[in-house]
Amino acid sequence: MLKRRHGHVIHSTPAALLLGAAWLLATPGMGQLTVETPATISFGTYPAWETRTAHYELKNTGNSDLQIKKVRSTCGCATTGLSSETLPPGKTADLRVSVLPNSIFGNFKKATYILTSDPTTPIVQVWVEGHATPLVDVSPTPFVPAGILELGTPHEWVFTLKPNRDPIAFSELQTTSSVPISVSFSAPSATNNPGRICIGIPAQGSASTLNISIATLATYGTNTAPLKLSITGLIGSHLVAVPARISIIPHATTHRARLRFRIVGPRQKRLQLTPDSLALPHIDGVFFSPPTRDHTGMGLLVDVTFDASFIKRVQSEREVSLAVSIPGAAPASIVCVPPDPK
Numbered sequence: 001m002l003k004r005r006h007g008h009v010i011h012s013t014p015a016a017l018l019l020g021a022a023w024l025l026a027t028p029g030m031g032q033l034t035v036e037t038p039a040t041i042s043f044g045t046y047p048a049w050e051t052r053t054a055h056y057e058l059k060n061t062g063n064s065d066l067q068i069k070k071v072r073s074t075c076g077c078a079t080t081g082l083s084s085e086t087l088p089p090g091k092t093a094d095l096r097v098s099v100l101p102n103s104i105f106g107n108f109k110k111a112t113y114i115l116t117s118d119p120t121t122p123i124v125q126v127w128v129e130g131h132a133t134p135l136v137d138v139s140p141t142p143f144v145p146a147g148i149l150e151l152g153t154p155h156e157w158v159f160t161l162k163p164n165r166d167p168i169a170f171s172e173l174q175t176t177s178s179v180p181i182s183v184s185f186s187a188p189s190a191t192n193n194p195g196r197i198c199i200g201i202p203a204q205g206s207a208s209t210l211n212i213s214i215a216t217l218a219t220y221g222t223n224t225a226p227l228k229l230s231i232t233g234l235i236g237s238h239l240v241a242v243p244a245r246i247s248i249i250p251h252a253t254t255h256r257a258r259l260r261f262r263i264v265g266p267r268q269k270r271l272q273l274t275p276d277s278l279a280l281p282h283i284d285g286v287f288f289s290p291p292t293r294d295h296t297g298m299g300l301l302v303d304v305t306f307d308a309s310f311i312k313r314v315q316s317e318r319e320v321s322l323a324v325s326i327p328g329a330a331p332a333s334i335v336c337v338p339p340d341p342k
Contacts, residue, residue, distance in 0.1 A: 031066025031087065033116045033124055034059045043130030049101050049223040054128045056095040060087035067117040071095065075110040077103035078128070097128055102225045105134045135218045135225045137162045146210055146233030150266045152203045159229055161195040163188050171217040178211040179204060179235065197229060207236030207330035237265035241324060241332040247339045248306060248314050255306040262299035263329055273300045277326045285310025286322065314338060
């Protein structure tokens with residue numbers, strides 16, 4: 001690069017350019033955040049019913065004040081605290097990240113984001129990691145996605161409870177279920193003598209959703225931890241609509257949408273819809289086209305038009321459901337709503 005100064009031509013060398021860039025970075029207004037402690041702090045293996053806290057030393061290594069605009073944890077299991085939001089040059093602040101008791105189990109690594117006024121690195125991450133041992137281990141898993149179960153067949157699930165401390169007491173089981181169930185519970189007597197919870201559902205005569213929840217409290221000394229088991233899925237065949245939620249533009253004269261219907265059932269069954277099997281609802285202001293087969297030959301396509309009167313109803317009631325059914329399956333529900341506010 002050539003520069004002219006007082007009539008003379010000056011040659012700028014690469015070294016001079018680097019010095020110029022360094023000078024620019026050192027100009028006022030350049031606070032810079034540096035994490036003086038390790039960016040990842042490990043708690044190792046610890047009891048999940050206890051709180052664990054990590055402390056990070058944040059330093060402004062720039063030459064102007066640094067603003068810490070926001071600290072955000074990526075997990076509801078953690079809380080954060082900051083000793084100061086404004087750091088003059090050379091000053092430090094303490095960032096505290098605490099993992100709450102009984103909020104996370106097993107191996108974990110969770111990030112915390114630090115948003116600052118540092119123009120070169122506006123976002124800095126730190127992590128906490130560890131292995132939180134629960135009061136009671138549940139196997140195979142406390143949360144079971146059951147999938148789609150065969151209609152007319154009974155089903156059973158068995159959970160093994162292994163305490164990690166002795167002695168542990170359990171409160172009475174609290175049960176909620178979308179279908180009739182039977183529950184048996186044998187509490188563990190010691191760490192080497194696990195307990196069991198058995199959940200059974202009798203053969204169901206009609207298709208339905210499956211939502212089962214079993215909750216209790218495990219207590220060891222002064223420490224209490226919630227224990228929850230859940231089973232979710234479907235029983236029998238279900239009609240599915242895509243989209244299942246339609247956002248309808250307010251104050252329009254008409255609104256049109258295309259619906260695709262398919263039927264889902266147990267894995268071993270391949271289910272096909274026929275146009276004459278679909279029972280479309282009769283609702284004022286809603287007009288359906290005759291069903292046609294989709295490109296797969298297994299599902300159906302239907303065009304729907306909403307007139308001004310139905311659009312006004314949606315704006316008034318905020319949510320209107322349309323039920324579409326076929327013989328032998330749970331119906332599909334299509335929810336019509338106004339657009340989400342910006």
